[in-house]
Amino acid sequence: MSEIDLIPSKYRQLLLMRLYWTRFIKLALGISIIAMLIYLVLSIQLRELNNELRALQREKAISTLQRDELTRLTAEKENLDRQWQLLNGLRGGTSAQDMFHAIDQALQGEEVWFQRWEFNRAGTIVKQKNNAVNAGYFIVLPQNGNNKGSQAWQIKTHMTISGEAKDHAALSQFIQRLFSHEKIIDIKVQSTSRRQYEKLQVVQFELVVLVNNHAKVS
């Protein structure tokens, strides 16, 4: 059954529109509030993450510094080790006294006599060889802190002997005796020549005696 209703249709439409707008505004407001809350939560989380990241970066920076310091110290240690080995090499090996003793044993009679005697212990830079680090002759020197293509110091001990022998046979026997000594690696005859004195003819010679630095001191 129909009923009387004096509410104008345009008023109902107005109310309906107002209702829709109110709902829309409430919805938009709700979404905005939720978005703001999410933004706030995410901002807080982001800030916390940034703080953690910064802390990690600080820790990483510290560990990098420590690593650099360790590398530096390692390099310094290696350098000092090399210097120590060099110094030790230069200091160690066969002493001059031992050499005198070895030469003295090789001398027999008065057939060979010395005019000049030099005992040298010196390092020379040579190309690095494999497994030469602890060979005793070589001390590896890094180039620019890097071992690639490095060179090594070769410690050599040698004697340069200038003297005269009665004849070549005496010289030869002297060399043979000296060569048989365990501390002698090699003997190079640099030069021999005859020298005539008024009553005596002698052989003047110059020898280089290479000494084994690893040979134990007797």
Add this chain to the structure above:
Amino acid sequence: MSFLFKRNQPKVQLGAIGLEFSLEQINMVQLERISNTRLQVRSWLSIPYPETREDILENPFSFKKLINQCFRTGNFSGRRIVTILPSNQQKILSVNYQLEKDLGDSETIMQLMTNRLPGKLSDYVIDYLPVRSSVNKNSRHAVVVAAPEVEVLKYLQHLNSAGLDVEQLEIGPTAIKRLVGSLSSPSEGLNVLVVNFGSDSSYVTMISGRRLLFDEQINFGEISVLGQMSEVLEMPAEQVKELVLQLDLTAQNSHHDWQDEINNTLREMVLMLLRPLADEVNRTLIYAASETRGEAVEHLYILGSIARWPGIQVLLSELLGLNVEIMPNPLSAFNHESSDIAQKDVPEIAVATGLALRGIELYE
């Protein structure tokens, strides 16, 4: 755990609140139906205005204040209402019309109203209630309501500003018709005449069964009756009203002769002043008889201001030769938590109760 208990609670169907701004008070009624049983009154009130109705309806602040006071006082639920315009802001007409060719009821009624309403038709909100079609299919009858759109929108805006959602804006006679229908048993197809007395004018409503047959405003009101009595008695109208309300117009053989004499004087005077009303009612009865094909009017209910005068129904019965009764307590047809409601005489909430009935129909 509370949700477990809620399941066992009976289902309550709440109706929209019936709200009426009558001449002297605001009336509100809300009904509810619990678990599909009989209707029950949830809350009702009738509060006299702190100032005149016009002042309240003009002032949004006073309007809102009064509404808030009502909601604080009564145990109402929700803000949905069914209401009517104040009687002075609408015009109710009973219209007979011939349906013209190619025109519907609406268009024909609009054409008729063009001649009956001052100003432009577009300035009004118009609605109508078809009453019946006679044997001649083109002869129609309708109750037509017209109200200035400005007044309607202003009233709706006031209600909206006060936080009320207006579900329907209807008219008093339909509310009365609905109430009368609920007071009588459904099997009764009674013809009932209702006279609602106002201060300046009154309304005569003819109801046949569930149909509103006729509604007419007549120039008969309490103020004019009291005015004429005060002139004759040479007393202020307020004192005359007090006197009328204190005395029983039908009382005879009281303890004092002077009291009988006053009663008789007043009785004769009121009888004389009621004659214009009786003439109007008789005309309505003749019209009703023609509309109901000779069926008699079984009840004539009166309500409103003059209906409160003691013994007035007896005087009207004498004048009309009909069984005139004061409108039964509108709330007596419903259950109520307080048992004394049936004893309360609150005929002024009849319209609000009829509106509340519509309020619950809307959600069923």
